[in-house]
Amino acid sequence: MADFLQHSFGYMWLILLLPLAAFLVMLGITYENKRTSAWIGILAALGADAVSIWVLVAELAKPQHLQYPLGLFGDFINFGDFHLSFGILADPLAAMMVVVVCSVSALIQFYSLEYMRGEEGYVRYFAFISLFTFSMLLLVLSPNFFQTYVGWELVGVCSYLLIGHYFKRPSAAAAAKKAFIVTRLGDFPFLVGIGYIFFRFHELDFFALSSHHMYTAGLVSVGGLFVMSLLVFSGAVGKSAQFPLHVWLPDAMEGPTPISALIHAATMVAAGVYLVARAYDLFSASPGALAVIATLGALTSVMAAIWAVAQDDIKRIVAYSTISHLGLMMFGLGVGAYSAGVFHLFTHAWFKALLFLGAGSVIHVMHTQDIWEMGGLGRRMRWTAGTMLVGCLAAAGIFPFAGFWSKDAIMSAVFELKNPAFIVIAILITFFSALYMFRLWFVVFTGQTAKRRAFDPKRVHESNGIILLPLVILAVLATVAGFWGAPFVKEGFSNFIFFGAKPEPETANAIAITASLGSAVLGVVVAAVFYWPRFQRLSAATLTRRYAPVYDWAHNKGYFDEIYEHMFVALGLYIGRAAQWFDQHIIDGFVDGLADGYQLVALYLRRLQSGRVQGYAVGLFAGVIVIAVLALIFGSGGNLAAVAGFAK
Amino acid sequence: MSSGVLFAIAFYVVAGATLVSALAVVMLRNIVRSAVALIACFFMVAWLYLMLSADFLWVAQLLIYAGAIPVLIVFAIMFTRRSMSDTSAPDSNDRPWAALVGGGIFLLLVAVLVPASWKFGDWPGLAGTTAKLGNELVNHYALPFELISVLLVVALIGAVVLARHEGSDTT
């Protein structure tokens, strides 16, 4: 048995090859055939998933760190002490992440069979999902910064392609561009950071860097480490949509809904958190950087959670929920709760995919994304409503669903810090998470279906099995996934994926659990009071009117888009004014005086610019002669005879 | 007469013919005649190759320069009919300048090349160099050799794409 498990590592290249092959086959061979292409993508993801699970089980049986060069690319560039290589890394963290990526990708592709039926660019869509999966796997399985960066950029490109799937729609094209450019703002510092690491340590391999304790060996000053960490973290800020680069993620839902699920659950945004986890040696060497990560994460998380409460678009709510949860993961990683942060990444993948696919199911039926045009869907779409409820419970962190355990682990770590600001923020995050999730659920699934023009509520019916099957599977996972890291499980998540020494068995922090669960339940209750028609005691409308500024602030996502716009516009204006002054007073005065003179000269000079190539060629060859003669004269020190060889 | 003298006479005849035909190429007003002179010029250069024991180059020159390229050029002349009929002014106004620059280049080259102290090697007296050249091409110059083949394919495709009539991609 142990042998059988050990063999799994020899097949890890299949995890990379299958999605890539699927992508190439789809584009090259089966492009005309929609169904075949889709199934190739699904089967490739399933195959990769099977190998991943095999690897994960092997890792579970015996955690180990293994690294393989990737065939021909194993020594990609090699001169001097400069090595760039591609490889495959097997360790608990990678094994866990690979399973998440492959599973979510497979489920989403299966779901898309139905969701994308009849859409334009069907095969293109599946092909890019396969490429996206491959890129993410390349990143996850990367043993060094270089390969990580390659995967990183590939993920960025794929997200661009998929968010812009409906590229004929200007808003989708703009959103794709925004996602790409905003994440690039983070990618560039990341690249600089990688360069910094290389020129300090002459090494990019994660394992070599950590096992030789290079970060802490005093090769780099404390300030240098801090800068290095922040540069690398910048990449994560961009990809994982942390403040202040969070603005791209809500717009990214211009893509098809399953793509949002893929981006939000397993691939794009997870990359940032994964990077922080992967390079945690670097961050842990710099307490200042960890503090920055924790603060930014907490800030992002609580802001996004508040904004989510004031959104009307079902996907936008879930998108802000993602930002909030990513912030929470960063928060956890920042406060040193490594296992907890990674564990939240793991559980979040399931329930966020579930929430997005559920939202997709609703959108597929209703053809609208505005929650106020929905309502009362619970009776007509029982499965969707039920699975969405599981997703909401998990996201809100209600016992015993997945989100509860991971969120609780982070909460425990935060409470142990005894930092009042962090504790308050953590409680606020939990409260608002529950509030916006259940606001969504109550508004969409309870009460009466809002009547729109030319819309008959009776025609609302449940989506078919292809859409429901992934929902049910994800709902089951969102329910049980959390038990892996539950405090009462002996060999749980934190004993599998951890940083540094093997941790002590965790003792449940009773205060943390109470606070976490209490605030979550409070959030649900508040949501019910406002939005569940049966329990409605307060009108949300009057409240938003009374506190209009607060509502507007949250509804407009903190005005960040506007702030950025104004910032750059104002900056441009200032530069423009200065330039104008300079232009009018200095340059013009100077130029006006010279202009006449130039005009006079130009009258003669412009005859040279005949546009005839031959005229230029004459000048060229004449120039060659002149230069050669000059070189002969000066090169010989004036002794022409020596040059010509006469004086041998 | 020794073989050296014979060789010298042959060289002067061929070299003279080369230069005269090359001059004819640039002097003749009719472009078709100029193309015919070009064939003669390339033919003569081929003989110069033979005098340098470069027998493979000799064949290549005959096949490609004296054979294929003039055919292409003649085709080009025929396709651009105006250049055949319109012999009004084949030379540009820059002609004196061109003569000056051309002469200058010649003088410069001769002044540098001829008196330069070259490092001479020992010619092993090979009867033919084809076998040796072939060996060199697949050993020393294997990569450039392959690259050349790629380049030729690219040039071929590029030429086809360029010269194709627009809107005729249905054929």
Add this chain to the structure above:
Amino acid sequence: MTYIGLGHFLVVSAGLFAIGVYGLLSKRNAISLLISVEIMFNSVSLALAAFARFGYNEVQPLAGQAFALFIIAIAAGEVAVAIAILLVIYRQRATVWVDEIDLMKW
């Protein structure tokens, strides 16, 4: 005895090159320009072949000839592409007179 040395060939080569330059600068017909360029190619090949013959060494025997061969191959490709470009220009502007093709003039 050998009366003919490297210098003789180089002079022929230089002459060919200069004639090519003259043609390139003085002719109006684009095809004539192409022909002139071919003459210049030939002059260089000739010089290389002469170097191969008179500067023979065992380290890299016949390097000059190999280069000359490459030049011939490249020239063949160059002619094909150049003539294709020429035909396109002729099709669009109905001229092969280079002084009428003043695309580079602003």
